[in-house]
Amino acid sequence: MADLPPPVQGPTAKEKKYDRQLRLWGTTGQAALENSHILLINSGPGVVGLETLKNLVLPGIGNFTIQDSAVVSEADLGVNFFLEEEHLGGFRAERTCALLKELNPDVQGNFITEPIEPFLNKPNALDPYTLVIVAAPIQPALLMKLSAHADASLIPIFYVHSVGFYSHFSIHLPPTFPIVDTHPDPETISDLRLLKPWKELLDFATEKTNGLDTMDHEDHGHVPYIALLLHFLEEWKKGHDGQVPQNYKEKTAFRDIVSKAARTNNAEGGEENFDEAVAAVLKSLNPPEPAGSVRDIFKTKECLALSAESASFWVIAHAIRLFYTKYGVLPLPGSVPDMKARSADYIQLQNVYKSKARKDLAEVVESVRFLERSLKRSTPIEEKDVEAFCKNAAHIKLVRGRPFHVVQASESLKWGDRAKSIAQTLAFPDSLIPLYIAFLAWDEYVATHAKDALGGVPKVPGETDVETDTEKVTGVAIKFLNDLVKEAAAHIEEDELYIIKAQTGEFAQELVRAGGAELHNISALTGGLVSQEVIKVITEQYVPVDNTCIFDGVKSRSAVIRV
Amino acid sequence: MAEVASSSVLNVLEGPRAKWKYLDNILGREGPFTDPEWEPGQPVFEGLERAKVLVIGAGGLGCEILKNLALSGFKDIHVIDMDTIDISNLNRQFLFRHADVGKYKAEVAAKFVEKRVKGVKITPYCGRIQDKDDEYYMQFAMIVCGLDSIEARRWINATLVGLVDEENPDSMKPLIDGGTEGFKGQARVIFPTMTSCIECQLDMHAPRAAVPLCTLATIPRQPQHCIEWAHIIAWEEERKDITLDTDDPEHITWLYQKALKRAEEFSIPGVTYSMTQGVVKNIIPAIASTNAIVAASCCNEAFKIATNANPFLGFPETENYMMYTGDESIYTYTFEHQKKPDCPVCNPNALARPLHVDGNSTLQDFLDGLAERPESQLKKPAIRTEAKSLYYQFPPSLEEQTRPNLSKKLNELVESGEEVAITDPAFPLQFKYKLIFK
């Protein structure tokens, strides 16, 4: 019994349940999910929205609400997993809400059976929600209203189609949507500063490479490769007017020098630390220049012109810009990759990087505090937020959210500043822009056809007369296509344009074939995509789609375009 | 009985396929990409209902696959899984509830989907895929896999390749395979012997990164090194007689404490309980959304193969593999993975050919005869069945042990119809025969 270890605070029940996802977005991401309230405005067969919610209820969003005035019909039972036979004739919102709630007792679910128009007309109807998902079909006037709400309240709106074998979704994000925790590929995150070493790092290298040539095999084989590279860089500089290797040719020459310095007369016939040094030359001997996208953030007006109301992101970005202007580098992230080394040497090296990172952080924090004082901001920015920013400064992303297309009856479609770039990619083989255009034409049909005179339930193409509707939708799609080419003033060869039009026609035909039907697989797949993007947007982690994604289930391909 | 009666009343009122209204729009209408010879309507409905599908795995992907197939109009589904439900499954395996923890996944999943989607029959088997024989696999029209084990994938792949009989079109079972890891995943379609198989694609699975044992023993640098040391070295030194159970919290706690102590000795920060669990159990992050995407992609292909409602992945010389990445925006890459001409499982020589032999002849006679066969011309063959080493020329100890078999009659060593595999140092490939006694 004496051997038994003292009790450990094991994982809680919640940590156990969410273990596999906490390993991705951590407790802060999870807390963000738990504080969210998602509204689904459901319509059509109504599957894609529910499949999306399923993948959000499971990982534990705080709250969801389903608005849906439809009544459960026999056809629902063949496509919707969250309905049962006994629900026939009941409200779809109520029944699906109940079955979704079963998936996770920690999630609150609500439903609204009031039709969408009166619901949206109530003042402050959208106030409780932190994110809205809208399933097509929907009347354009209502979609416009939602889009205006997204603009005014900075609430993200997702607009989703799932029609037959095809699907589409667009995200309307706030005009500035910054992400600090982008989870870059671990291979790309090390910033070793070999070309801009500071004193403590150079001292470390000198100490560890002292008497390199006369070291015994054991010591020689354990010098951390960072120290080796710094040592050989100093040697190189002696013969090159104090310059480090400048170009590919010099870098390969430098690499050869390092490679030849490895010992081969030992038991292993080579040295792992030298192998690592050689492999790192081309990758690590680059000036620590931040990526263009990061420098662009420094130049934005939000970053330059701070106010008391600026989001913390911009205050920190401004402070880091000051740091960059002063030193020509970003704050050091402070992480060191694993490498062949003795434990104590590696820990010592790790501490050299960590203390430099802490020093850089302290300087940025000081700037932040100064900015806060001069802007007279009331609540101080938490130091952990500044630290997270410093650690990931080279990989921060800024997404510029914008409205997606809302197709209005008898109004032409505008592509604005995106026209040129979209028209250019039209002619790429396998381009899915023609499919996007076909979806817009499908929306145009919805905008111009109503099931009843009151304009209630939207009518979708292909419900009854496939041939006529195909002709209509194709006609509108071709018109949209021509308008795009015209607006972009793009020059496309006649025969190329012919092919693009034929493709657009095929996409339109396949869309109409569905007659508004959702295929469960396509809706499940799209629900997976949309929920994943919702999670990224809510947690402000990873990089969301900017701003439109299209899936082609005939060829199993996808595309992301900014419209 | 009351239930049956009420549903049939509804059917009368609204037509027998009222439930499938949406599906029938697609199955009842031609599209721009459907084959000109394809006939929509009744024959397609019937074909779909007749197609018996096997689902391997009832976990994250499996739950999705069962739901998707049931709502795609498949009527007869079988599912195999040997696992029981764990609490950490509940964040994505949506057919399971807290009260189901400890029960068999296949059974709970089958029951749930059968209850939810009326008219579908789901037959669970709680056990290993290796428990089942060729006859079992022969009954299915296709197999959809949602597995996390490479070994199980290789097994079912080899089994399905072996099932292919040149004279019987029904013997070629399309294999649709999905896999996920965090925000990444893939869906692929294999027509055994016709297109690139799992074995051809083995290099698509990255091997698990390992750290040298000596680093663990002598120069640990990372918290993971301390955990691996506790796992591989300390446990064996101190608790050799207890089999490590990575699901036993006491065992994980012990490893955690050991790792923590070692990390302190070397001033290594960062060992946590959760990391200990992750390293020791080789935990791969898993989320509902990626599973939904990959499973639905697999089922979309299964549906297209069963109905021909549109072209599917995997048709020879076309794309057969979709790679998915969702952490940075959304990216998919759909391509044709080429068949490997020297694939040890699906190259033409690796397929067992039937060979008619005299069961009363000796193994020596048989091998002499093989040496003369033009396709083999073997010099120093080694030959075995799944169960028995028949004859090995090398190494010497094995030669000595198997030599007595040379003078035995074939019918004492193998059963008629049994497969033998023959390799020879003179050839890079192997030969397989099904020995059929005359």
Next chain:
Amino acid sequence: MLKIWSMKQQQDEAAQAGTKKKKVTAAQLRVQKDLHELSLGSTMRTTFPNPDDILNFTLTIEPDEGMYKGGSFVFDFKINQNFPHDPPKVKCTQKIYHPNIDLEGNVCLNILREDWKPVLNLNAVIVGLQFLFLEPNASDPLNKEAAEDLKQNREGFKRNVRASLGGGTVRGQSFDRVLK
């Protein structure tokens, strides 16, 4: 589906029976091929406790030169069905005094762990094992005491090896007698 089938050329005759029979597994086949390529020489031999099971066997190494000459070292090979994706599991069955083999029989050989690749074969593994007895390696050892001895005093290390092979005690640790 039928279209695909019609693309497939009809070859050979049909199999008629035996669908229930188990098939030789991919791992078995690969090991069978690897066995052809083993070059055991005069210093190594294999033993198959069950000759029908080629995935589990032992390898005996009897070095004819170097410090471990005269010893007879037995390694247990366990190969799983995921071979060659997974490396073989190899352990020394005796308690021996060697810097790269610990007292539990774990062996520090790169190709058994971090550097294993499916293109490597069993011969590469046995060559690596053989090499360990010719060139014991003191850097990053599994048995630190043995490595320390080798580094500090090669002659003393040799004497310790001799003592340990005979079943003697080194630094208070007794070893298995492994002389031929």
